[in-house]
Amino acid sequence: MDRDQVTGLALAVSSSLFIGTSYIIKKKGLRRASATGLRAGAGGFTYLRDPVWWLGLMTMVVGELANFAAYAFAPAMLVTPLGSLSIIVSAIFAHIMLNEKLNIFGMTGCLECIAGSTIIVLHVPEEIPLHSVLEVWEHAMQPGFLMYALAAVGGSVYLAWVVAPKHGATNIFVCLAICSLIGSLTVVSCKGLGIAIKLTVEGSTQLWYPQTYLFAMIVAACVVTQMNYLNKSLDLFNTAIVSPLYYVMFTSFTILASLIMFQNPQSWWQITSEVCGFLTVVGGTFLLHTTKDMEVSWSSISSLARRQQTGGTHNSKKDDASRELLPLVATGEQS
């Protein structure tokens, strides 16, 4: 890993810290506000006068800026999957500060997310060095990427105009697909704009190139579309299922777009490791979200570790006879 990648990694991780914390601070603000006026869920706007809520909003803005900056330094294949860390930060802080206890499955989910993210970080491809916004533009103008961009925009338009009116409110994948396809273009254009700003700050101004402004306009258009459809999804469906699905789809399309655009050379085993890391994070995210409201206490798990009742209905007694020859392999006997 070179210096730029380390900077990008640090920015991506701190972005997740800020965004994860912002949920907690905003929720603290909403709770304070609901204590004195009508709560937000019931249509109240007291929270707008609460400084804590504003602090939360600012924290999120800082996080988003750090995330944007991370794209200028490190490959999208590193930055995007690390977004999942903010879920862990948020879950852990909610556990400590909001007294929303994380159950054992949530903790397992956190463990999986951390292990998977680490795998991704360890196997990230080397970034192709870019010295001008024109070079990013050249990458974007390759026939392969143009075809991807065209397919993403065309697919989104088709989904939004033809499919969404009929199935958008009942099928969770419609809005999320639009969101993720456009999101992959957001990331790629963020990368262009981010590199332009980074180079300008470093002294090699990119402000004379029209491409810089074009990237800025694409970023704005993509962000608005993406936000619009993400809001729609969250409004129509349960957050517990929207979040992991959005994570999977958004990250997959972003990695695909990034692979087509930059064609980073990677060995098959590097790609396999990344895919395994990604699948691990997906499983962890799914677990964390779906078991959030589950009533699982440490005691119900640790009771399993207590002496089992003999003569009870427990079916692990059933196969006693088959234990005469037990596997040496640490298999975990399935009785």
Next chain:
Amino acid sequence: MDRDQVTGLALAVSSSLFIGTSYIIKKKGLRRASATGLRAGAGGFTYLRDPVWWLGLMTMVVGELANFAAYAFAPAMLVTPLGSLSIIVSAIFAHIMLNEKLNIFGMTGCLECIAGSTIIVLHVPEEIPLHSVLEVWEHAMQPGFLMYALAAVGGSVYLAWVVAPKHGATNIFVCLAICSLIGSLTVVSCKGLGIAIKLTVEGSTQLWYPQTYLFAMIVAACVVTQMNYLNKSLDLFNTAIVSPLYYVMFTSFTILASLIMFQNPQSWWQITSEVCGFLTVVGGTFLLHTTKDMEVSWSSISSLARRQQTGGTHNSKKDDASRELLPLVATGEQS
């Protein structure tokens, strides 16, 4: 990966296939037997006359032999963690053949186990080439490994004689620690014996060395002890918690013993990747076992994906106000 490692990998995977399948076949046999006589759990022995049960037992023996042979070809750091694959095989076959439906969390657990195992396989260290059982013996006679072996045996004796009489029946870790400490010595001595047999078969006979017979005796003593304490654990505690704990402890001690004995040179990121893969498998195993009897249907999960009730008690509506600025990062909003 050289040819030997590929052979070892193939043996380890097929061992898991055989052992995983053997549970299913034996259970089929027990079910058939209980239909005609007293069931095993109630003290019956009808199953001993059932050919299906015997087929299951044979399948397990073949699996154990393949596992033993795998140690002769590939590092213990590869073979031992792959034992978890038999849980997946068993869970999937039980789903298909015994109608023991795997729930969505079980499937997530399987996914995690496969992803983690793949990571481990991809990062396994190169095996030090061994040309004689004397070389294995030399490795075992290094002061570092001798100290480990002494500590393992001493610790086990202390646990068995001093701790177990008082706490063995209430603390799950006592029997499992003995089992895992001795298990790590089983693996190391299996490796010695396995290599001796492999070399003998290849034409370079090791039968004149007393070390070969010493390894065979150590294997026998360790296997008996390990089986004894594993049986005790399974008898006293719930399989759902014994299995993942045994997997973690046995694999950890085996990897430790193997590292001390062979001191395979590894880079820090290779070790980190292996640890992450191992943690992923541990999480998956835990999930698979603890959620086995949980009543989670696809429909209860997919109902989350349906249109949510407006005006309901669902708390994801609470933070609507905070959605005006949503993260671009695929975070999964925590409301």
